[in-house]
Amino acid sequence: MMINFEKKGEWLVMSIPPVWEGLTPEQLFQEVWKAPKKQTHFIRMNKEMLINGKSDLWTHNLTKGDCIRLKLFQEEDFGVTPSYMDVDILFEDELMLVVNKPPGIDTHPNSPGQTNTIANGIAFYLQANGEHCPVKHIHRLDRDTSGVILFAKNSFAGAILDRMLQERNIKRTYTAIVHGIMQKKKGKIDAPIGRDRHHPTRRRVSPNGQKAVTRFEVTETNKKNNTTIVRCQLDTGRTHQIRVHFSHIGHPLVGDLLYGGKPSYHRQALHAAKLEFVHPFTLEKLSISAPHPW
Structure with missing residues (x-):
């Protein structure tokens, strides 16, 4: 099922689908979207949510086809300086x-x-x-x-x-080229990651670090180059997580000089290949991929 919405001036306008029928707007914000309380309160106090044109129906049950309007498109600062580049x-x-x-x-x-x-x-x-x-x-x-x-x-x-x-409702899939031929074709690396006291940017596996879990699957091996291509998914999002974890198990990423890789590639061989999640407003299942650079 997919819900359509449209932008009308400063307002996002959509019809309530059957799956949200019976919920109150309060429940929609708290249980479905899990919006922050502070933002929800601001929207409520400033009457920036309307149901069929009314702003006082926060505790009324929604019915299929009700028109919900959210004031989301006020002009705001970008937060960064616009600078031309070719964006894909x-x-x-x-x-x-x-x-x-x-x-x-x-x-x-x-x-x-x-x-x-x-x-x-x-x-x-x-x-x-x-x-x-x-x-x-x-x-x-x-x-x-x-x-x-x-x-x-x-x-x-x-x-x-x-x-x-x-x-973890946004699934991220990465591919990496690592040194060595990995014997284990599928598994997970569960090892906490913390800062390296001896280096300003490097991280390391540390018993006192934050929990970090990387799941992997071998997709290709190259005996001539002594490398393995792995597909990885993150249960956690620690800084340098994939790089640290594969270095920790003796298979540093090709080109990753910070974590023991050799300069046989012009950078660390790591690519964020795919994002998968359900759009919180349209309920469309999205799978968005970027082509592999190798």
Whole structure:
């Protein structure tokens, strides 16, 4: 089942589908979207949610076909400086977009004045299309990792997507080339990750670190180059997680000099290949892929 919505000025307009029938708007916000209480309170107090044109029906049961309006599209600052670059858009609607990040570029500015990140490029793209909304990344990729990144176009959608990621309802699939021929064809690496006291950016497996779980499956082996291509899925999203975990089991990523890889590839051989999740407003099952660079 898929629900259609449309943007009308500052408002998102949609009809209540059968699956939400019988819920109150309160339940829709709290139990279905799991929106933050502070945002829900703000929307309620400022009458930015209307059911059939009325703002006082928060505890009334919804019926199929009721018209819900949410004021989500006020003009806001991008949060970053728009800067032209060629942005590869894989999916877009009024609430979110997914881009294919090239390697060698940061996800977002790490210092004041930095303008050469994918977030700056998205801000320019939105500005050129007449949209003025915050550029909010839902997750990030390392500078030298390529592939899919999800961005929200407003704080309400961003908060819902953040919660979905936190609850593992956004499935992320990566591919990596690692050194050595892996004997185990499928499994999981469950090893906590913490900071390395001896290096400003490196992480390491540490008993006092945060829980980190990586599931993997071998997709191809190359005996000539002594490498293995693995497909990975993250149960957690720790900094450098895949890189640390494969280095820990003796199979560092090709090109990953920070974690013991050899410079036989021009960067760490890691690619965010696919995102899968159910769109929180349309209920469409989305599967968005970025083509492999190798």
